[in-house]
Amino acid sequence: MSLREFLEIRRKAEYPAFVSVLHGMPADRFDYRPHGRSPSAAEIVWTLASETQACCALIDEGSVNWTEQAPPASPAAIISEFHKQYAALSERFSRLNDSDWQNKARLMINGKLYREAPVGDFLWYFFFDAIHHRGQLSTYIRPMGGQVPSIYGPSGDDPGA
DSSP states (O other): OOHHHHHHHHHHHHHHHHHHHHHHSOGGGTTOOSSTTSOOHHHHHHHHHHHHHHHHHHHHHSEEEEOOOOOOSOHHHHHHHHHHHHHHHHHHHHHOOHHHHHSEEEEEETTEEEEEEEHHHHHHHHHHHHHHHHHHHHHHHHHHTOOOOOSSSOOSSOOOO
């Protein structure tokens, strides 16, 4: 099994945990942030959607220019965009071959080169970052008034399947 195939398998396996965390957050509290310097729940979910969209651009164009964008006001629109981008990236994964995986890609931040690496390296980087942000969001849920879902096993609110 190649690293590309393994990542595709892990993305499919992790998707239900993303869904349970996103849908475990009370929609009326997406403005929640645990500290003034912390991002809001809306900003984190928007980052997840934006990073997934960036992965699509890296595959399609070999380059992405990351710029911070404010999330839509509607939590439903933010979550919908995450699902849309996740599906778009899954479709691209189904077409990605080992040669495409090795293509050089460029990550620009505000128009300046941040890093150049194979597409596969960036896809792993953004996948791990997404899991990090999912964990961050899971710590927001209870203070937001929601119940923390089971992710890899039972939580204090959900005994899991």
